Amino acid sequence: MRAILDAIVTKKSGGTLSNETVREVVEGYTSGEIPDYQMSALLMAIFIQGMDYGETLALTRAMAESGETYSFPNCVDKHSTGGVGDKVSLTSLPIVAACGAPVAKLSGRGLGTTGGTIDKLEAIPGFSVALSREQFERQVDEVGLAIIEAGNLDPADKAIYALRDATRLVDSLPLIGSSIVSKKAATGAGHLLYDVKRGSGAFMKSTEDARELADLLVRLSGDLGVRAAALISDMDNPLGNAIGNALEIRESMKLLKGEEVPADLAETARSVAVRLLELKGMHDPEEAVERAISSGAAFEKFGEFVRAQGGDADALEDLPVSDSVREVSAPRGGYVAVVRALGIGHAALALGAGREEKGDTIDPGAGVEILVKAGDLVEKGEPVARLYGGRNVEHAEELVNEALELSDEPVERPPAILDGL
Numbered sequence: 001m002r003a004i005l006d007a008i009v010t011k012k013s014g015g016t017l018s019n020e021t022v023r024e025v026v027e028g029y030t031s032g033e034i035p036d037y038q039m040s041a042l043l044m045a046i047f048i049q050g051m052d053y054g055e056t057l058a059l060t061r062a063m064a065e066s067g068e069t070y071s072f073p074n075c076v077d078k079h080s081t082g083g084v085g086d087k088v089s090l091t092s093l094p095i096v097a098a099c100g101a102p103v104a105k106l107s108g109r110g111l112g113t114t115g116g117t118i119d120k121l122e123a124i125p126g127f128s129v130a131l132s133r134e135q136f137e138r139q140v141d142e143v144g145l146a147i148i149e150a151g152n153l154d155p156a157d158k159a160i161y162a163l164r165d166a167t168r169l170v171d172s173l174p175l176i177g178s179s180i181v182s183k184k185a186a187t188g189a190g191h192l193l194y195d196v197k198r199g200s201g202a203f204m205k206s207t208e209d210a211r212e213l214a215d216l217l218v219r220l221s222g223d224l225g226v227r228a229a230a231l232i233s234d235m236d237n238p239l240g241n242a243i244g245n246a247l248e249i250r251e252s253m254k255l256l257k258g259e260e261v262p263a264d265l266a267e268t269a270r271s272v273a274v275r276l277l278e279l280k281g282m283h284d285p286e287e288a289v290e291r292a293i294s295s296g297a298a299f300e301k302f303g304e305f306v307r308a309q310g311g312d313a314d315a316l317e318d319l320p321v322s323d324s325v326r327e328v329s330a331p332r333g334g335y336v337a338v339v340r341a342l343g344i345g346h347a348a349l350a351l352g353a354g355r356e357e358k359g360d361t362i363d364p365g366a367g368v369e370i371l372v373k374a375g376d377l378v379e380k381g382e383p384v385a386r387l388y389g390g391r392n393v394e395h396a397e398e399l400v401n402e403a404l405e406l407s408d409e410p411v412e413r414p415p416a417i418l419d420g421l
Contacts, residue, residue, distance in 0.1 A: 001028050004038045011045035019058040026062040030156045036163060043160070043169050051174035053219070059174070060220050063182035066156035070133075070188035072104040075140060076276045077189035079180060081213070084201040084345040085238035085370075089117045089147070090252040091269035092276065094305065097145035098297040099273075099288045101280045104140045105147045106187045109355075118149050119354075123245040123319065123364035127311030145305040154183045171203070177216040185224045191279040192221055192228045195272060198418060199236035201341025207232060207418055214421055227279055232419040233268055237374055238341045239416075240265035244353040244367015244388060246319045253316050256299040262373060264416040271417050322365040324390040327383045328397050334406035336376045336384075343403025344368055344385075347396040351389035363389055368400065375413035378406070 003024035007017055017025075025042065028034040051059070076096055080086050093103045107129075109116035121127050129149040131139065139146040157179050164170050184192055194217045197203070198210035214230035221228035233239075240262045242251040255261045255269060270289055277285035292298040303313040348354060352363035366389030372378055385400045387393055 001033055004028060004034045004042060008038065008041050008045060011042060011049050014049050016052060017055050017058070019054075022055065022058040023062045026059065026066060026156045030066050030159055039160070039163055040167050043164060043167065043175070046175065047169045047172045050172075056174040056178055056216070057220060057223055060178040060182045060185065061224060063154055063156040063160070063178060064185040064224065067154055067186070068133075068152045069186045070104065070106075070153075072102075072140065072188045073190035075102045075104040075189040076191040076193075076280055077103065077105050077184065077187060078193045078195060078272055078276060079184055080195040081180070081197050081203060083197040083235040083239060084341040084348075085240050085243040085248065086197070086235075087120070087240060087242070087248045087252045087265070088195055088269055088272050090120060090249065091255045091265070092272040093145060093147070094256055094302040095269070095273040095289055095292050095298045096276045096280075097143075097305070098292040098301040099277055099282065099285075100144075101191075101277055101282065102140055102144045103146070104136070104187065104189055106150045106153055106183070107147055108150055117147065119362060119364075120245045120248050121147065121311075123249055124306055124311040125315050127306060128309050131309065139308050143304055143308045145301060146309070147305075150183065154186045157182050173213060173216065176203075176213065177220055181217055181220040181224065184221065185226060190227060191276065192226050193272060193276050193279065194218065194228065194230040195268075196230055196232050197235035198232055199234055199341060201238065201345055202235035211419060211421075214419075218421060229275055229279055230421050231271060231275060231417055233417050234264070234414055235341050236414065237264070237339050238344050238370055239268060241370045242367065243344055243348045243370070244321075244351070245362065245364040246321045247367040247369060247388065249316070250319050250321070253299065253302070253319075256293065256302055257296065258293050263413075264373070267416040275420070320365060321367070322363065322388040322390065324388065324393075326387045326393055326397065328385040328387065328400045330378045330380055330382045330384050330404070330406070331401060332406060333378060333380045334408055335411045336372050336374050336378060337405040337407040337411050338374055339370055339372065340403040340405065343399050344370065347387070347399035347403070350392040350396045350399065351387060352391045353389070363391070365389070366391070368396070372404075373413065375411050
């Protein structure tokens with residue numbers, strides 16, 4: 001195929017790819033006409049030379065249109081760039097749905113330390129993400145909230161991302177941006193919020209890098225007809241206390257019922273919900289969010305959503321977790337400086353809460369519960385975490401201890417939301 005050879009030569013010398021060339025390459029690779037070794041060469045050239053905005057937009061559009069697409073112009077959606085204990089979809093989306101903003105979301109499974117929303121929902125007995133297109137669209141209309149697995153959405157991105165992962169070419173801003181936005185554009189929601197994570201447990205390590213990615217995501221979305229905004233949130237520490245599928249569902253239900261949850265989770269979920277309602281044009285979104293929680297409407301909406309997708313909503317009151325529990329104690333006294341999200345994510349992974357390879361089986365009841373937050377004063381021997389699960393427990397305990405950083409001086413608790421646009 002001539003297009004891929006021309007594209008390799010062009011990018012190798014720092015040139016600009018035409019829209020037609022980008023589309024031909026995407027179509028050729030998705031169909032199998034272009035072999036992996038040629039696409040790898042092009043991706044390496046892009047990784048080194050970069051892409052201008054026009055090329056990135058052309059790639060995003062071509063991938064978005066490579067497979068099945070949906071259209072939900074009146075719906076809202078959110079996307080997180082990944083994190084540890086990130087349960088914002090489980091909390092913010094039922095809230096906005098209870099406020100009258102319908103939600104249509106196609107989501108994915110977790111890999112590595114990043115938990116997937118689909119895996120968390122499947123910790124609920126009977127819950128199914130395998131809805132037909134007709135069932136999905138009907139549930140959005142009737143319930144106002146539906147979350148299913150991405151399925152045949154954006155096959156070009158699936159193929160290209162797998163190749164990027166295998167060749168260690170993931171960390172390229174144009175490729176990251178086009179990958180994220182192409183999936184969301186194919187989903188078809190008219191109003192979209194990006195929750196861009198920054199910190200040790202996120203892909204973007206600095207606020208500046210996170211802001212650059214957020215700018216790109218919002219701009220690409222707008223040029224593809226989606227009204228979008230972004231928040232930049234902290235991921236140096238895990239979000240909330242629970243890391244693991246059933247554990248995160250349980251913590252999410254506390255928030256939706258108006259019970260006390262960690263301040264960082266409460267702030268992030270509320271901020272995302274308010275911003276989504278603002279994008280939708282709702283009057284006084286802060287009051288609407290608080291009313292949805294305090295009245296019980298948000299929790300009721302989540303239960304309605306679970307029942308619609310075959311799940312046992314009664315199990316939400318006491319979702320089972322692993323019977324094998326071990327406490328981790330502080331090695332000395334001091335102030336908690338940070339509980340490094342990446343280390344806690346690896347601990348949860350070791351216990352069986354995640355998967356290292358796509359085919360791995362996860363234990364829905366496994367995970368880590370953090371008992372302290374940055375800024376807390378702890379005494380030597382005080383419990384700082386609970387480990388759920390019977391696999392690799394000693395190793396998981398070591399990882400938690402390594403993730404816990406103590407200071408002799410008082411530490412200010414970091415804000416959950418760092419920036420927004």
